[in-house]
Amino acid sequence: MRNILIGITAAVSLSVIVPAVNAEEAAPLSLAATTPITSAEVTGSVPQKLNVSKANVFNRLLKKIKDPNAAPPDDGIHDRANDAVFALQPPKVAYEGLPTTTFGNHVDWVKALDDGLLNPRYDRVDPDVEPFIMDLDIVRPVKASVPDVVFPHKPHTQWLHCSNCHPKIFIPQRLANTISMSAIILGQKCGVCHGKVSFPPETTSCKKCHSKPKPADWKPPLSQATVKNPWR
Amino acid sequence: MGAKMERTSVWKFALLGVLGWVSVFLMPQPAEAEYADVVINNYADAAGMRPVVFPHWYHRIRFRCKVCHADLGFKFKAGGNKITMAKIIDGKFCGACHNGEVSWSVENCGMCHSGIPGTPTHISGSTVQRLVAPAYKALPQ
Structure with a gap:
């Protein structure tokens, strides 16, 4: 029994070299044992770690993906018992030579299309049908201090048809659509595609939409709680 | 001693x-499946088949969104299309192309029905999946 305890302690104390979170978890365990050898090993770095509260551990709400373009057999949703999975093309093979990004598929699909690297069909059978492209930018002022949104119709009409968005998702009328980031993240409005298929709203992709700087004289609007305050 | x-x-x-x-x-x-892969498990599990995994990336290299989402009538909702093999054989949904003419035909069951049994319908890597309380969490294997 004592040997097992020593073993655990030794393992734990050696684990100090691996990430700090492990060391914090391990610290209470190593205190439980009283063997001189192990405690000597431990005293180097652990007691200082003990003072650090769990509150300091980073809480990553939107976790980073470890292997963004995993091959189908290794991606966690394909059944490895199914032989056909091994016949499927791995995404990395198909993405070779395409411009990259740091989010979504890690491929800049719109740029790939503009550069002529991709030529997806606009019709089910006829490869020669040209897409109906509308080049119209819509500027949407944003209440917050982030840059205003410019919605470009061009890259959207390269891929989609008008009826995909209008009038069900977006009413084609000025000031008729209320859009918020929370709605988008929960899969409404822009989030019907962005965040599921097209590039997701992430900290590195904000500026793809929020691209028009605020006018020089712009000031953040005062909140109602401030405006209504008679002692202001 | x-x-x-x-x-x-x-x-x-x-x-x-x-x-x-x-x-x-x-x-x-634990690796994450490719962004925008759709697992469709409306009826597959109940019918004793593996759920379908639809790779968006593979299809968008070959077709623009418009072909499936405007012409073929696929809704922008995982599991919202109620696709069955009967409809596919009738030439609807996947069957519009997977008919042996545009693409390979329905005899390659395992190519689509390739997911881990019991995986619920969801879009992998979507913002909803990556929230603090995700709509679906991967099952321990």
Whole structure:
């Protein structure tokens, strides 16, 4: 029994070299044992770690993906018992030579299309049908201090048809659509595609939409709680 | 004598501990499926088939969104299309192309029905899946 305890302690104390979170978890365990050898090993770095509260551990709400373009057999949703999975093309093979990004598929699909690297069909059978492209930018002022949104119709009409968005998702009328980031993240409005298929709203992709700087004289609007305050 | 035994056993267990940690880091890390892969499990599990995994990326290299989402009538909702094999054989949904003419035909069951049994309908890597309380969490394997 004592040997097992020593073993655990030794393992734990050696684990100090691996990430700090492990060391914090391990610290209470190593205190439980009283063997001189192990405690000597431990005293180097652990007691200082003990003072650090769990509150300091980073809480990553939107976790980073470890292997963004995993091959189908290794991606966690394909059944490895199914032989056909091994016949499927791995995404990395198909993405070779395409411009990259740091989010979504890690491929800049719109740029790939503009550069002529991709030529997806606009019709089910006829490869020669040209897409109906509308080049119209819509500027949407944003209440917050982030840059205003410019919605470009061009890259959207390269891929989609008008009826995909209008009038069900977006009413084609000025000031008729209320859009918020929370709605988008929960899969409404822009989030019907962005965040599921097209590039997701992430900290590195904000500026793809929020691209028009605020006018020089712009000031953040005062909140109602401030405006209504008679002692202001 | 007793002290010597004590010492060897300590190192034995220390080695065991090191091996334990090494094995933890050598274990396959849970990888995330390709962004926008759709798992469709409306009826597959109940019919004794693996759920379908639809790779968006593979299709968008070959077709623009408009072909499926405007012409073929696929709704922008995972599991919202109520696709059945009967509809596919009638030339609807996947069957519009997977008919042996535009693309390979329905006899390649395992190519689509390739998901881990019991996986619920969801879009992998979507913002909703990556929230603090995700709509669907991967099952332990």
